[in-house]
Amino acid sequence: MNRPKIRVLIVNHGNSSLDELILQLENNKNIEVVGLALHRELAVSLIQKMAPDLLILALGEPDRRHVDTIETIMATCAIPILVMRYFPDSQWDMEFIAHGALAVVPNQGASANAVRDLHRQVEILVGVKVIRHIQGLRNTLTASPRIFPVQENAVALDREWPYVLAIACSTGGPQALSKLLQALPAVFPCPILIAQHIADGFAKSMVQWLDRITELDVRLAQENDILTAGRVYVLPPEHHLVVKKHHRLAAIPRQESDVYHPSCNLLLESVAEVYGEKSVGLIMTGMGSDGCRGIDAIFQKGGRTFAQDEATSVVFGMNKFAIDKNVIHKILPLDKLAGALLAMAHYGKFEGKLP
Incomplete structure (x- = not known):
């Protein structure tokens, strides 16, 4: 009995290598790209209509709006998110994680090892249970009450x-x-x-x-x-x-x-x-x-x-x-x-x- 394909929705923010990413994903017979969104509103709509297993946010350049996209999606729909960035700057990575993304990976090119690593990452993240982040994880930025205070x-x-x-x-x-x-x-x-x-x-x-x-x-x-x-x-x-x-x-x-x-x-x-x-x-x-x-x-x-x-x-x-x-x-x-x-x-x- 064949297992169901992993259904992936791509949200593309300025990534010029989109066609290559789709080919890399679908090189695995168990992965299917079911949709493409160019902005967060369309992404939310497609998630609700298509119920994909995983969302890949493909980023061409660093920008605060990528954090906003993750926050909007996680406040509306609970879905595993993999961020793939096509630039070396990692300054936003922890913001992506804090607002609900499960993983951030830099694009490693099209080598056989890179494609295999991408497939493995997709397979790992699919099925991870996620919850809606109505306020992202912003509440974690305030310290919790202290228990058992420690002497100086x-x-x-x-x-x-x-x-x-x-x-x-x-x-x-x-x-x-x-x-x-x-x-x-x-x-x-x-x-x-x-x-x-x-x-x-x-x-x-x-x-x-x-x-x-x-x-x-x-x-x-x-x-x-x-x-x-x-x-x-x-x-x-x-x-x-x-x-x-x-x-x-x-x-x-x-x-x-x-x-x-x-x-x-x-x-x-x-x-x-x-x-x-x-x-x-x-x-x-x-x-x-x-x-x-x-x-x-x-x-x-x-x-x-x-x-x-x-x-x-x-x-x-x-x-x-x-x-x-x-x-x-x-x-x-x-x-x-x-x-x-x-x-x-x-x-x-x-x-x-x-x-």
Whole structure:
């Protein structure tokens, strides 16, 4: 029995390579381009009439109106959106994500590998559950109420850290991270390391966005960085990073065969190895199984493990793998994670009993 084709609607904003994009998509027999819109009003109308599985917003130049297009569509219709930009400037990327797009990818040309990557991205995003964003994600730009305030002197020496937190996430991760980090205070007494699957060149803009909307010090992690409490280290995708002794980050070259970058497994395994019982792993929304082996390593070393629940995940994939493997101490909705992490920092234990 043949599976139904993936029905794609393209919204074209100044992209002169439209015909090439259509050919690349339909080179996959399971993908069909069912419509084309040149402005957001027509896009909304076609979505309502044709019910496509995915919308691709093809952008020829940077412009604020692209954000408005995403916001209008997501306020009217719930549909997975892939942004494909045909220009190098990534300054708007996090705005696209914040207002409802699931992914932003730069056009990689027409090589066989580029077309294969495009098909894979389409197949990943189709079926991702999305909700209407009546106000985009603008409400996330205001900080959430603080739970368990932390004393100002809580961020001194590494021997006083309650734990080191390592987070693994993929599809839906930027939105989830923004909500989690906004609920943590600037004087959070632990270092935070984040492995978020992301396209090359995209991490810098995500870091700038997260640093702007949270009280924490968010930085793009680099080789030889020394971990500091209250600081968030977002790993770049161009290579993998792991923690070594003396709280220092070390780079591992990325291989052509690597499916996920940066690697969640490598980061979490290194945190487990260095910090043992003082390691805490959190696996969040995302496609695939990366991070499951690493969260298992933390579990086996006596650390504590959390997973975001299915109801608040954009994709219940990575976290489901870990949950099914029985290596998660506590499964929580997104809005409860910060409170649990803060309770751990203060009291050295979970809120409530372990399951």
